[in-house]
Amino acid sequence: MSQNPLLTDWTTPFDLPPFDDIAPSHFEEAFDAAMSEARSEIDGIAQDTTAPTFTNTIIALEKSGKRLTKVAGTFFNLSGAHTNPELQEIERKIAPKIARHASETLLNPDLFQRIATLWEQRDTLDLSVEDLKVLERYWKMFQRAGAGLDDAGKTRMAEISQRLATLGTSFSQNVLKDEADFQLVLETEEDRAGLPDFLLAAASEAAKERGLDGKHVITLSRSSIEPFLQFSTNRRLREEAFKGWTSRGETGGDTDNNDVLKETLVLRKEKAKLLGFDSFAAFKLDDTMAKTPANVRDLLTRVWTPGLERAEEERQKLADMAVQLGENHPIEAWDWRYYSEKVRKAEHDLDETELKPYFPLENMITAAFDTATRLFGVTFKELSDVPVYHRDVRVWEVLAANGEHAGLFLGDYFARPSKRSGAWMSAFRSQHKLDGNVTPIIVNVMNFSKGAPGEAALLTFDDARTLFHEFGHALHGLLSDVTYPMISGTSVPRDFVELPSQLYEHWLSEPEILSKYAVHYKTGEPIPRSLLDKVLSASNFNQGFQTVEYTSSALIDLELHLLDDPDTLDTGSFEKQELEKLGMPSAITLRHRIPHFQHIFSGDGYSAGYYSYMWSEVMDADAFGAFEEKGDIFDKETAAKLLKHIYSAGGRPDPEETYVAFRGRPPKIDALLEKRGLSA
Structure with a gap:
């Protein structure tokens, strides 16, 4: 065991995983040992013969499984950002094992009884707001896992959880294989x-x-x-x-996901039924801000209708442009972006080739850092000679306003075949204070294209927005200031988690940032005011397309998880029928077609929850108004409230209450429609 670097005490700088010493062959042994250790700790808590207290039950649970957390954090970050066939084989083996380990914990009757006793006694325990929130999260987590079921129900829930873990792994690996091939x-x-x-x-x-x-x-x-x-x-x-x-995920071969996703939906439906819900959507949304499928559908429909009208106007402009260019054919989905670029050039005298030289990756990283410094006082110091999992990964030490170490930020920016598509934030270590001040190690993973050798990597404006978005998530993890891992950083309801990231995007579009950091990568000249004005005036260009592309995917996600009989699902027919009901334009496709919809099928993080981006957008559009009303996008008083109530609070407060504490009132959907240029 001592020869396995995953099972030794790490002596690396800042306790980073010793990537240089870790081989894929280390993980199975490390998982087995770490799960055995964690099982022993958890069983000890469950079998404690003394009366349950917050300390001997909840805090003890929060302190258990430290080694497993480290091993799993290292493995799953690698499996997403830098995988290989050996790691993928291990992932297929380990996913059901981890699910079984979780079920053994969450369905343990003695452990649940201790938590239930504390929940019943909560008003007499003199708990802090944070203590009470953590107790509530444990109570709900056990309930929603099936801890209150009879023995047969618990057995079936465990079987479902293990099978869903296997299916989620297969789904994501199939998509990655199609992308790589x-x-x-x-x-x-x-x-x-x-x-x-x-x-x-x-x-x-x-x-x-x-x-x-x-x-x-x-x-x-x-x-x-x-x-x-x-x-x-x-x-x-x-x-x-x-x-x-x-067509990723529906090639008809070994990587076809249609059977995988159908079985996933059947098992999710069964799980929801076991827990007393009519549908998986009803189950999943019960623990969110939205609460019900009806509320989600209402929000999406209110945006869909004006978005669809705008998209039809845009399609007609594209058709007119094609005619002008002597190309007499209907606008198909593979034509939209091509003619859209022509229309944008005609209407705004703006094209990507003119714009992109002003968005070198290095400047956009600096812009994101500087925005954080001006808002929250944190600074970033790049480090060398620290272990990383790929040569392209960069590491910065994050320093608090008082100059003290506050965490590490890893940036993994470039596409490669070993990395799944998309962009995301994750944690190698989350912030908490149970064992002193444990600082976070946060990573942003992107898929930008590299420049030619010796040349800068250049971003599109959308790429730059993605960078700011993911860095907003990173700040949510880096600035976390809570006691318990359970509610650290981004451990908040799914339809609240996108608020810090989407809100952060607003600063990129501000002239104060663009004029300073949108600098030509060769000449060093700042973006001309005339070009900057074009960028800002075109900010809502193609918004109908973007709204329809996203909202249709969110509605499809919802309807999939409301199906009465998912076992009869024919994916292609279902997708076609639902889009016809919506009146989906033939020239626009779903942002994520069902067979590669990783948000909802590679695990259940966003299942029945892809709407979350728009739910959060209602808040982020309204929240940025707090700065605009002050006349200063870096207003110190507003930034301090933003830090206190949103970025550092983790899952401690109620989302609706903490939003009101920051903004002074609930959010208004009008701000979203205005931001998207869809208001009347």
Whole structure:
């Protein structure tokens, strides 16, 4: 055991995982040992013969399983950001084991009885607000896992949990395999027609990574395929690329996800029924701000209708543009981005090739850091000679306003075949104060395209917004100031968790930030005021498309988890029928088609919860108004309230109450419609 670096005390700087010493072969032994250790600790709490107290039960649970937390945090961050076949095989083996371990804890009757006793006595225990919230979370977590069921129900819940863990792993690995296997090789000048230099440079680098030196490859990373769809004049290849992108997970072979997702929905439905809910959506939403499927549908419908009207106006402009260019064909889904770029150029005199040189990655990182410094006083010091899991990963020490160490931030910015698509924030270690002041280790993972050797990596404006979004999540983890791991950082209701990230995006669009950091990567000249004005005036360009693309996915997610008989689901037919009911334009597809909808099928984090981005957007659009009303986007008093009530509070307060504490009133949906340019 002492030879396994995952099972020794880490002597690395800041207690980072010793990545250089860890091999895939270490993980199975480490998981088995860590789960055995955690089981012994948890069983000891459950079998304690003394009366339950907050200390000997809740705090004891919070302190249990430290080694398992470290091993799992290391493994699952690697399996998402830098995997390989050996790690994937281990993930398939370990997922049901972890689910079984969780079930053994959550369905333990003695342990649940101790928690239930404390919950019944809560008014007499002299608990702090934070203590009470943690007790409540444990009570709800055990209840929602099935702790109150009879023995047969508990047995079945455990079986369901293990199978769902296996299915979620299969789903994500299938999508990753389809993404890694796809490559559109551009052989000729006709293949490359219309592509700007920045995309050709990125495609050349992608080709080198795949052993195709001297060629150009378009991958299914958004930062590769979206600009290809924007600029390629080769309509045949646009169609080929688009169909490769949208058919992930439904290729009909070993990586086809249709059976996986159908079984997932059947088991989720059964789980909800066991717990007394009519549907999985009703079960999942019962523990959120939204509360009910009806509330979710109401919000999405209120945005869908004006979004659809705007999208139809946009489609007509694209059709008119195609006619002007002498191309007499209907607008298809693989045409939208291409003609949209032409219309944006015509209406706003703005195109991506003009804009992108002013958004080098390095400047956008600095802009995100500087915004945090001006709002919250934290600063960032880049470190070298610390262990990382890939050579592209960068590490910064985060210093609090008083100069003391506050945590580590890891940035993993570039696409590679070993990384799943998308962008996300995760934690190698969460903040808490149970064992002194444990500081967080937070990572942002992106999929930006690399520049040519020696050249800067250039971002689109949407890429820059993604960077700010994920850094908002990172700050939610880094600035956390709570006692208990249970409510640390982003451990908040799913439809509240996007508030800190989406709110942070607002600062990128402010002239005060753009004029300072949108600097040409070659000349060092700041973005011209005329170009800056174009960027801001075009901020709601194509908003109908974006609203329809997202909202349709959120509605499909909801309807999937309301199905009465998911065992009869035919995915393609269901998707087609639901979109016809909505009146979905044929030229727009779902942002995430069902067979690769990882938010809802790679685990259940956003299942029946993809609406959360829009629920939070109602708050973030309204929240930024607090700064605008002060006439200062860095107003110190407002920033202090934002830190106290949102970014540092973790899951301690009630979301609705803490929002009102920050803003002085509940949020208004009018702010969302105005932000999207959809208000009347």
